[in-house]
Amino acid sequence: MALIRLDGSRRSFLRRIGALGAAHTIGAAGLAQSVFAQQAKSKAGTAAKSAAGKPWSSEYWAQKGDVKLNMFRKRRNAPAPGEAPQPVLLLVHGSSLSSRSTFDLDTRGHGDYSLMDVFVGYGFDVWTMDFEGYGRSSPGKGNSNIADGVANLDIATELVVRETGQRRLNLFGESSGGLRVGAFAMAHPERVDRLVLAAFTYTGQGSPTLSDRAKQLDFYRTHNRRPRDREMIRSIFTRDKPGTTDPAIADILADAELQFGDTVPTGTYLDMTANLPVVDPLKVQAPVMLVRGEFDGIATEEDLISFFQKLPNRDRQLVILPGMAHSVLLATNRHQAWHVMRSFLQMPARRDGRQKS
Numbered sequence: 176m177a178l179i180r181l182d183g184s185r186r187s188f189l190r191r192i193g194a195l196g197a198a199h200t201i202g203a204a205g206l207a208q209s210v211f212a213q214q215a216k217s218k219a220g221t222a223a224k225s226a227a228g229k230p231w232s233s234e235y236w237a238q239k240g241d242v243k244l245n246m247f248r249k250r251r252n253a254p255a256p257g258e259a260p261q262p263v264l265l266l267v268h269g270s271s272l273s274s275r276s277t278f279d280l281d282t283r284g285h286g287d288y289s290l291m292d293v294f295v296g297y298g299f300d301v302w303t304m305d306f307e308g309y310g311r312s313s314p315g316k317g318n319s320n321i322a323d324g325v326a327n328l329d330i331a332t333e334l335v336v337r338e339t340g341q342r343r344l345n346l347f348g349e350s351s352g353g354l355r356v357g358a359f360a361m362a363h364p365e366r367v368d369r370l371v372l373a374a375f376t377y378t379g380q381g382s383p384t385l386s387d388r389a390k391q392l393d394f395y396r397t398h399n400r401r402p403r404d405r406e407m408i409r410s411i412f413t414r415d416k417p418g419t420t421d422p423a424i425a426d427i428l429a430d431a432e433l434q435f436g437d438t439v440p441t442g443t444y445l446d447m448t449a450n451l452p453v454v455d456p457l458k459v460q461a462p463v464m465l466v467r468g469e470f471d472g473i474a475t476e477e478d479l480i481s482f483f484q485k486l487p488n489r490d491r492q493l494v495i496l497p498g499m500a501h502s503v504l505l506a507t508n509r510h511q512a513w514h515v516m517r518s519f520l521q522m523p524a525r526r527d528g529r530q531k532s
Contacts, residue, residue, distance in 0.1 A: 230295040235338070237304070237330045244327055245311035246304040246334065247275060249291045260340045261300040262368075264520065265332065266290060267324075269350035269374070270443040271403055271411070273310025274303040276431045277349070277504065285423055290347075290504055293513050297521070300339055304331045306355075308400070308440040318399040320442030321453050324355035325362055332359075332366050343368040345520050349504060350374040350473060351443035357454035364460045371516050373466040374501050376474035377482035379451040384414070384472040384501070388448050395445040400438040405429045415500035416470035420507055428505070456482045462490035464519040466512060468499030492519055 231253045235246040250261060268277045279291045287293065291301045306327050307315035317323055336342055345368050348356030353372035360367045379385045394401065408429040412420040446453055463486055465479050476495065483493045494515050496503055503512040 230292060235334060237334045239307065239327060239330050242307045242313040242315050244304055244307065244313075244331060245274075246302060246331060247279070247291075248300070248302045248338075249279070249295050250300045251295055251298070254338075261298060262520070263335060263339050263341045263344045264294050264299045264301050265335060265344050265346050266301065266303040267328070267346060267348035267352035267356050268303070268306070268309070269348075269352045270447075271407065271439055272428070272432055273305045273435060275305075275310065276428055278303050280424075280428060280431060282424055282427050285421060285427070288424065288505065288509070290513070294517070297517050299345075299520075300341075302331075302335055304328075306440075310435050315440075317440075318395075318442035318445065319440035321351070321354050321358055321446045321450075323442060324351075325359045328355060328359040329363065332363070336366065342366070345369045345371075347371040347373070347516065348375075349502065351447060354443070354446070354453055357459055360461050361455060361458040367461040369462045369464075369520055369522075370459070371464045371466060371519060373503050373512070374468065374471055374473055375465055375479065375482070376447065377452055377454070377456070377478045379447065379474070380478055381475040382473055382478070385448055385451075388444060392445070392448050395441040395448065398441055401441045401444065402437060403432075403439045404437050405433065408432060411502060412505065415468070415472045419468070419470065419498060419500045420502075420505050424505060454482075456485035457487060459486060460488060462488050462519075462522075464492040464494065464515070466494050466496065466503055466515065468501060468503050468506065469495060469497045470500040473501055490522070490525070 230249040230251060232247065232249045235248065237244040237246060266274065266278045268274045278289065280288045282288045291303065294301050304327070305312040306319050306324055307313060308319040315323070332344060335344060342365075344366060346356045346359070348354070348371075350373070353375035356370060357372060357375070360370055376382060376385070391401075405426075409425040412422060412425045465483055467474065467476065467479055479493060483491065496506075496508065496511050496515070498508050499506040499512070503509060506512070
C-alpha cells in the first residue's frame with residue numbers, strides 16, 4: 176500500500192528530508208559546517224567517574240553552522256581505550272520539553288523517572304540532545320521543525336558514532352521526537368539499528384489533540400515560538416486521562432524546564448497539524464516498535480495500525496500499554512514501557528535454519 180497522496184507542501188517536505196540523506200550534502204548552504212565534541216568540565220566533574228553506584232556522565236556539543244547543539248551521555252563507567260563498545264541508545268525529545276527534563280528528570284522521593292539511568296543499568300551507552308531552540312542548545316533562526324530535527328540528528332549521530340565506535344544506533348523518539356526519528360531513519364538508514372516510536376502519529380486522522388491544536392494553525396504559521404508555561408506543562412499530565420500519572424511530577428518537571436524560558440519552537444506543532452504524514456513507513460527499513468498509551472489523544476489505534484501494516488521490515492511490534500496516556504515515560508506504569516523497550520532493543524539476532532542452537 177502506498178503512502179497517502181501528498182499535496183505540494185508535503186512533497187516539498189519529503190524532498191527536503193531526502194536531500195538531507197543524499198551523500199551527506201547538508202552543508203551545501205552552510206547548514207552544517209563542522210561537528211565537534213567538547214567534554215564540558217563542570218564543577219560537579221561530570222566527565223569523571225561518578226560516585227559509587229551512579230552512572231558516569233559527560234556533556235558534549237555538536238556544531239550546526241552557528242548553532243551549538245547540547246548533547247548529554249550516560250553509561251556505567253567512563254569509556255576506556257580498547258574496551259568493547261556498548262550498544263548505543265539515543266533518546267529524542269518531543270515538542271514541549273527539552274532532553275534532560277524528559278529523559279533524566281531527578282524526582283527523588285517520587286520514584287525513578289530517568290530513562291537514561293534505567294537503560295544504563297541495562298548495559299546501554301545512553302545519549303540525548305536538545306534540538307535547536309530547546310533547553311541548552313542555541314536558539315537558531317527558524318522554528319525547529321521536523322526537517323530541522325533531521326539535520327540536527329545527522330550532525331549528532333556523527334558525533335555519537337565517532338565517540339562510541341558504533342556505526343548503527345538504537346533510537347527512541349517520543350511524540351514529535353518519534354516523527355524526527357522516523358524521518359531521520361528514512362534519510363540515514365545506514366546509521367539506524369532499531370527504532371522505538373512512542374506516542375507517534377502517522378496521518379493524524381481522528382486525533383482529538385491535533386484537532387484542538389489546529390485551531391492555532393495561523394499562529395504556528397506566523398510565529399517561530401509559542402507560549403509554554405507551568406499550566407501547559409501540568410496539562411501534559413491531565414490532557415488525555417487524569418489519574419494515569421503522579422501530579423507531583425508535573426511541578427518537578429515544570430521547575431526543571433522553565434529555567435529555559437516560557438516559550439518553545441512552533442515547528443513540530445505546525446508539521447503535526449498541517450503537514451502530516453511526514454514519515455513514509457515504506458521508506459523506514461529498520462526494525463520498529465510502536466508504543467501507544469491506551470488513552471493517548473495524539474493518534475488513534477487505527478492510524479498506528481495503518482502505519483504498522485506498511486512497514487517493510489517484518490521485525491516489527493505494535494504495543495498498546497493499558498492505563499497510560501500520551502507520555503508513557505511519565506506514567507505511573509512507566510515500568511511497563513521500560514520492559515517492552517528493553518525486550519525489543521535486546522532482541523536476539525535472527526538465525527536461519529542452517530544454524531545450530
